[in-house]
Amino acid sequence: MNDRGVPLLVGRDLHKSYGPTAALDGASIHVRAGEIVAVMGPSGSGKSTLLHCAAGIVPPDSGRISYDGRELNAMSDVERSALRRREFGFVFQFGQLVPELTCLENVALPLRLDGVKRREAERRAAGWLDRLEVADIAHQRPGEVSGGQGQRVAVARALVNRPRVLFADEPTGALDSLNGERVMRLLTQAARESDTAVVLVTHETRVAAYSDREVVVRDGRTRDAELVA
Amino acid sequence: MSIGQAFLGLLESQPRHGYDLKRAYDERFGQGRPLHYGQVYATLSRLLKNGLVEVDSVEPGDGPERKRYAITAAGVTDVERWLGQPEKPDLHLQNTLYMKVVLALLTGRGAADILDSQRSEHLRLMRELTRRKTDGDLADQLICDYGLFHLEADLRWLELTAARLDDLAGKVRR
Numbered sequence: 001m002n003d004r005g006v007p008l009l010v011g012r013d014l015h016k017s018y019g020p021t022a023a024l025d026g027a028s029i030h031v032r033a034g035e036i037v038a039v040m041g042p043s044g045s046g047k048s049t050l051l052h053c054a055a056g057i058v059p060p061d062s063g064r065i066s067y068d069g070r071e072l073n074a075m076s077d078v079e080r081s082a083l084r085r086r087e088f089g090f091v092f093q094f095g096q097l098v099p100e101l102t103c104l105e106n107v108a109l110p111l112r113l114d115g116v117k118r119r120e121a122e123r124r125a126a127g128w129l130d131r132l133e134v135a136d137i138a139h140q141r142p143g144e145v146s147g148g149q150g151q152r153v154a155v156a157r158a159l160v161n162r163p164r165v166l167f168a169d170e171p172t173g174a175l176d177s178l179n180g181e182r183v184m185r186l187l188t189q190a191a192r193e194s195d196t197a198v199v200l201v202t203h204e205t206r207v208a209a210y211s212d213r214e215v216v217v218r219d220g221r222t223r224d225a226e227l228v229a
Numbered sequence: 230m231s232i233g234q235a236f237l238g239l240l241e242s243q244p245r246h247g248y249d250l251k252r253a254y255d256e257r258f259g260q261g262r263p264l265h266y267g268q269v270y271a272t273l274s275r276l277l278k279n280g281l282v283e284v285d286s287v288e289p290g291d292g293p294e295r296k297r298y299a300i301t302a303a304g305v306t307d308v309e310r311w312l313g314q315p316e317k318p319d320l321h322l323q324n325t326l327y328m329k330v331v332l333a334l335l336t337g338r339g340a341a342d343i344l345d346s347q348r349s350e351h352l353r354l355m356r357e358l359t360r361r362k363t364d365g366d367l368a369d370q371l372i373c374d375y376g377l378f379h380l381e382a383d384l385r386w387l388e389l390t391a392a393r394l395d396d397l398a399g400k401v402r403r
Contacts, residue, residue, distance in 0.1 A: 042388060185363055205384045206377055209355035216348070218391075223345070 008033045008197055009165055011054045014063035016046075016220075023049040024060065025220035029199075031165065036188060036198040038211035046220040047201045048169055054199060055088055055167045056080045068164075085113065089158030089166040089196070091187070093173040096154050097142040103149075104129065104138040107157045114161060128156035132186050148179030155187045162194055169201045177206075184210045232264065232272050237281060237300055237308040244285045244299035247273060260372060273298060281307055326383075330390060334401045344391045348384060355380050 007030040016024040023046045031037050031054075039047045052058040054065060056072045065072040067087070072080060090096070097106045107125035112118065129135045132152040137145050142153070151171060158166055171187065172180030188210045191198045202208050215222055232254070239245065239253050247269055255263040276282040281304035288295045300308070326347060333340040355377055362373035390397070 042392065189363075205352065205355060205381050206359075209352060209359040209377065211356070214349075214352055216345070 005032070007031060009054060009065075009067050009199075011050070011060075011065045012063055014050065014053050014060045014065070016049055016053060016058065016060045022220050024053065024063075026063075027217060027220055027222045028063075029054055029215055029222065031197050031199055033164065034192070034195040034197055035213075036191065036200060036211040038208035038214040039199060039201045039217060040203065040205070040208050040214050041217035043203065045217045047203075047217045049220075050215075050217055050222075051167055051169055051199055051201045055090070055165075056084055085110070086161065087164050089161070089163035091151070091154050091158045091166065091168040091171045093170040097150060097157070099142050102139050102141055103134065103145065103153045106142065106153060107160050110157060110161045125156070125160055128160050128190075129153065131190055132156045133182075146179075148175050148182060151175060151179075151183050152186060155183065155190065159190055159194060159196065163196055166191055166196050166198045167201075168198060170203070171200070172202070172204065172207055180204075180207065231311065232268065233276060233281075234308055234311045236272055236276060237304050238312075240282060240298055240300040241305060241308060244297050246295050246297050248295075250298065257368070276304070279303075326387075327390075330394075330397070331401055334394075334398045340394055340398070341391060344387050344394075348387050351380050351384050351387070 009029075009031040011027070011029045014024045014027045015022070025046075027046060027050050029037070029039070029050060039050055041047045049058065053060045053063075056065065056067075056075075059073070067083065072083075075083065084090075097103070098109065101109065104122055104125050107128055108116075108118070108121040111121035111124060116124075126135065126138060129138050132155055134145075134149050134152045134156070137149055137153070142150050145153070151174075155171070158168075166187075168187065172183050175183060184207055188198070190196075198211070200207070200211055208214055235254055235258060236250055239250055245253065247266075250273075251264050251266070251269045254269075273282065277284070277298075280301055282298045283301050285297045285299035288297070326343075329343050330340045332338075333343055358373040358376050358380075362370050362377075365373070
């Protein structure tokens with residue numbers, strides 16, 4: 001168990017450009033074990049790019065990212081992808097569920113990919129659907145459920161293999177207020193119970209209020225406080 | 230806050246003693262700021278004088294007599310009129326934060342820092358309300374949501390002002 005005081009994930013002085021456009025211009029972030037951090041900022045400020053870099057999805061042009069003392073830049077693609085599969089979970093705004101599978105099979109999928117037997121994977125998946133209050137739609141396909149239910153299934157799938165960090169990019173962006181609140185309540189509750197840290201990208205302050213603290217990104221930069229770690 | 234009308238509404242649902250009225254008010258609307266007994270009895274005597282409530286019964290007790298109050302027909306009309314009348318939206322146009330931003334720009338101080346620290350303070354309060362809402366019942370949720378939406382509006386203003394600081398600085402220093 002990582003000490004609460006020592007950051008689990010650190011990104012330092014990250015730069016990333018897409019063509020002539022600088023998405024990150026020296027941004028930094030640190031996340032402690034079990035901590036819920038909101039990444040906020042106006043549209044186009046670089047908050048999603050910061051999440052993608054910190055999660056090892058997109059390599060930064062320069063800057064360093066370390067997870068539990070290991071440098072992401074020094075890892076091979078295979079190692080990084082294993083890290084993402086085993087230690088990280090992801091929830092995005094839209095469409096991350098496999099439409100051909102039932103909700104239960106969707107949640108069991110990460111476990112099946114990790115070699116867990118079908119019966120055991122589905123037993124654990126059913127437990128997560130229950131925690132996210134969507135046990136009743138276990139055998140329906142994503143196209144047959146509401147947006148809010150689908151997003152709760154996505155949260156269950158992201159947490160089923162007990163990641164140490166959950167990356168959530170605008171997880172309530174496509175939902176109305178009431179469904180958005182429900183997703184956030186259940187997501188943060190489940191993350192806290194599993195001691196999973198959350199990096200939550202959002203432009204909605206009411207969503208950010210579920211976090212422990214915020215990192216504000218403006219023009220690809222963050223405040224110096226993020227460098228302290 | 231219209232304590233008088235709140236009392237009338239509570240009395241319309243059932244007659245109550247002064248103490249019960251205070252307790253019902255504090256439970257539903259007090260939000261950690263209970264009424265003083267002075268306020269309760271001053272309000273009741275005003276409602277009595279205006280014929281909006283009446284003393285329904287008097288019970289002897291160890292100390293002073295306990296009066297039970299009931300709403301009158303005039304009281305019911307009054308509360309009905311009040312409920313049907315929209316509240317004037319609160320407009321905080323004389324805003325301390327705006328004043329701080331302008332003065333910071335005028336004196337060459339960092340207005341962005343003022344907005345940043347205000348954002349943190351607003352978010353701190355929003356977190357507190359969110360926690361209270363998550364742990365609370367439906368009444369807590371509605372009350373906290375009211376506060377959260379207002380704080381959110383302030384934060385939107387903070388963001389927009391932060392994005393317009395350069396323009397504002399140009400105008401203020403002219």
